[in-house]
Amino acid sequence: QKEVEQNSGPLSVPEGAIASLNCTYSDRVSQSFFWYRQYSGKSPELIMSIYSNGDKEDGRFTAQLNKASQYVSLLIRDSQPSDSATYLCAVNPRSGTYKYIFGTGTRLKVLA
């Protein structure tokens, strides 16, 4: 079992729809969770971080964390073609450490 798993996609959604990206992780004691967006040929950039169970909203983005189910998700409301990218889930098992585990990413395509 991979430490951080994501569906590679592509996930295709029509413009204006909600895109739902999912990530599961294996280390039950993991504490910090991140979503990075990576456009083709570019470097990852941080979109959201979440540390506590529940939802965290930032503009059109909502991160959801369920530690009991070892599940973190990213919702993108009112999806735009400019949201088309690969979304990387990253887990930092213990705060203060430098070990990040990245998923392989989900490719999102927003269709105009």
Place this chain on the structure above:
Amino acid sequence: NAGVTQTPKFQVLKTGQSMTLQCAQDMNHNSMYWYRQDPGMGLRLIYYSASEGTTDKGEVPNGYNVSRLNKREFSLRLESAAPSQTSVYFCASSEPAGVSGANVLTFGAGSRLTVL
């Protein structure tokens, strides 16, 4: 504010050649990292430096060496390049953010290396 700057952006090497990837950050971050990204493999940590004067191995350190020259600069050296080292290399830096103390990574633009 440039953030994290990597050079070169592209490089082609022959098997056995050596080269150094340079990385510099101007955010006064303590921690710096080198990752490689391969299709289907995600980002994998090669080496990291928690602070100036320290370096530690990551997940895939074999075939690489690093130098934390000062707080700003962290270089990655391939002593004898192999085709398996063909990849995109990302340098990153971080500083603890928020009450969680989790390190949030800021990445450079990447260096695409091809070893023939």
